[in-house]
Amino acid sequence: MSMASDMQVTLGLPTRTLYQGAARALVAEAENGAFGLLPNHLDFVTALVPSVLVLTEPGGRERFFGIDEGLLVKQGHQVNVAVRRGAEGRDLASLRHTVADIFGAMDEDERVARAALSRLEASIVRRFAELRKPAP
Incomplete structure (x- = not known):
């Protein structure tokens, strides 16, 4: 592997790419604590925990x-x-408010979807129970 001053970072969500570009350093948090990556760091794979990811351009x-839970893979100069x-903030203070707003709205949407799914499952179970009843 050649020596490089930058690494290419892609931060992806299930529906879109949140960041794609060059970085000199990246700091994130795994289950066993925070860590930093530089361009010539060894290849690395880890599970991420909900935390703040700091990227230096x-x-x-x-x-x-x-960010919420996820996975980080560093291979060569690509991360x-x-x-x-995930959400980006101008600084840590604005990030706190952005995360609270976005994640709170997502949590509410997920709660509504789970409730609808539970009602649907209960309806299916009731209908199957009705099918098993003997005809009069």
Whole structure:
């Protein structure tokens, strides 16, 4: 592997790409604690926990992403991060509010969907029970 000053990072959600571009450093958190990656770091795979992912671009600008659980794979100078949910903030304070708003809305949508699914499952069970009743 050649020495490089940057790595290519892709941060993907199930429905879209949240970030794609060059980075000089990346800091994230796994189940066993926070870690940092530089372009010439060894290849690496880990499961991520809900946390803040900090990415430093080649010009020195830091970008902050609030992420849910996911997976990070570093291979060569390419880093792929796949997470269930994520949001970017201008700084840590704005990220906190953005994450609360977006994740809160998603949690409410998921709660409504789970409730509808439960009602559907209960209806199916009732209908099957009716089918098993002997005809009069």
